[in-house]
Amino acid sequence: MKNLEKKWALVTGSSRGIGQQIALGLARRNCNVIVHGRTLSNTEETIQLLKDLDVKVHSVSGDLATEAGITSVIEGVKSGPGYVDILYNNAAIMNTWKEVWQIPMDQWQKVFQVNLFTVVQLCNAFVPGMIERKFGRVINLTSGIQDTPHLAPYGVSKAAIDKYTKDLAAELKETNVLVNHVDPGWLKTDMGGENAENEVETVLPGALVPALLEDNGPSGRFFAAQDFKELD
Numbered sequence: 001m002k003n004l005e006k007k008w009a010l011v012t013g014s015s016r017g018i019g020q021q022i023a024l025g026l027a028r029r030n031c032n033v034i035v036h037g038r039t040l041s042n043t044e045e046t047i048q049l050l051k052d053l054d055v056k057v058h059s060v061s062g063d064l065a066t067e068a069g070i071t072s073v074i075e076g077v078k079s080g081p082g083y084v085d086i087l088y089n090n091a092a093i094m095n096t097w098k099e100v101w102q103i104p105m106d107q108w109q110k111v112f113q114v115n116l117f118t119v120v121q122l123c124n125a126f127v128p129g130m131i132e133r134k135f136g137r138v139i140n141l142t143s144g145i146q147d148t149p150h151l152a153p154y155g156v157s158k159a160a161i162d163k164y165t166k167d168l169a170a171e172l173k174e175t176n177v178l179v180n181h182v183d184p185g186w187l188k189t190d191m192g193g194e195n196a197e198n199e200v201e202t203v204l205p206g207a208l209v210p211a212l213l214e215d216n217g218p219s220g221r222f223f224a225a226q227d228f229k230e231l232d
């Protein structure tokens with residue numbers, strides 16, 4: 001397993017839910033963490049939880065549905081550690097449950113902006129630096145959602161994330177920048193709801209596996225976090 005000491009990880013959407021667990025899991029493995037939420041005050045709970053761990057913590061904010069928000073995140077990283085070694089593209093939104101014919105175009109656009117286009121923009125901002133430093137891990141959160149047309153914008157955006165992960169992995173062959181995607185499973189979070197099968201903590205340690213891969217390890221691979229839940 002890769003030693004993450006002194007590495008910096010940006011976890012988008014780490015103010016709560018799965019991203020918060022990933023931030024905690026990384027910090028317990030001595031990785032410095034950049035916490036992100038839509039506002040800085042939203043990041044405070046995670047910052048408190050990280051307080052007793054022996055890592056550096058920086059926070060950034062921005063609504064990833066907007067250009068200004070994406071710029072704020074990128075500038076926030078630059079004014080803090082200045083770079084990212086591990087990028088968890090975790091933040092995502094769902095559309096409102098509606099018959100597929102009736103889902104308004106602005107919902108399709110907003111979901112695609114947050115769940116796909118923002119991921120592309122953050123990769124464009126941070127991956128070239130990873131190539132230069134000859135180390136990087138990009139981990140895109142996907143979903144096992146199937147046959148749910150009422151949530152088509154969300155499901156289709158995750159299918160696009162899967163394709164983008166593979167395209168990026170092909171581009172980054174032999175750079176030691178590994179790009180993988182992980183399905184966290186159905187978890188009790190604000191998004192997953194209270195009827196979800198799994199507690200949010202069960203995303204660990206599986207969600208960390210793509211960050212812990214040794215140099216020049218697998219890229220373009222799919223990981224199911226729930227496959228690893230007995231290991232912690």
Ligand SMILES: NC(=O)c1ccc[n+]([C@@H]2O[C@H](COP(=O)([O-])OP(=O)(O)OC[C@H]3O[C@@H](n4cnc5c(N)ncnc54)[C@H](OP(=O)(O)O)[C@@H]3O)[C@@H](O)[C@H]2O)c1
Pocket residue numbers: 012013014015016017018019036037038039042062063064065089090091092093114141142143144183184185186187188189190191192193196
């Ligand atoms: N939960 C599940 O069962 C499940 C299943 C499969 C896949 N996933 C995936 O796992 C990831 C995390 O899901 P989750 O269940 O933890 O979600 P969640 O509980 O809804 O948390 C969402 C996180 O994303 C941030 N966020 C939401 N909208 C944003 C925006 N417009 N701009 C910036 N940040 C925004 C939130 O920040 P604020 O606190 O500031 O709002 C929060 O930190 C997502 O990619 C999701 O698709 C989840």
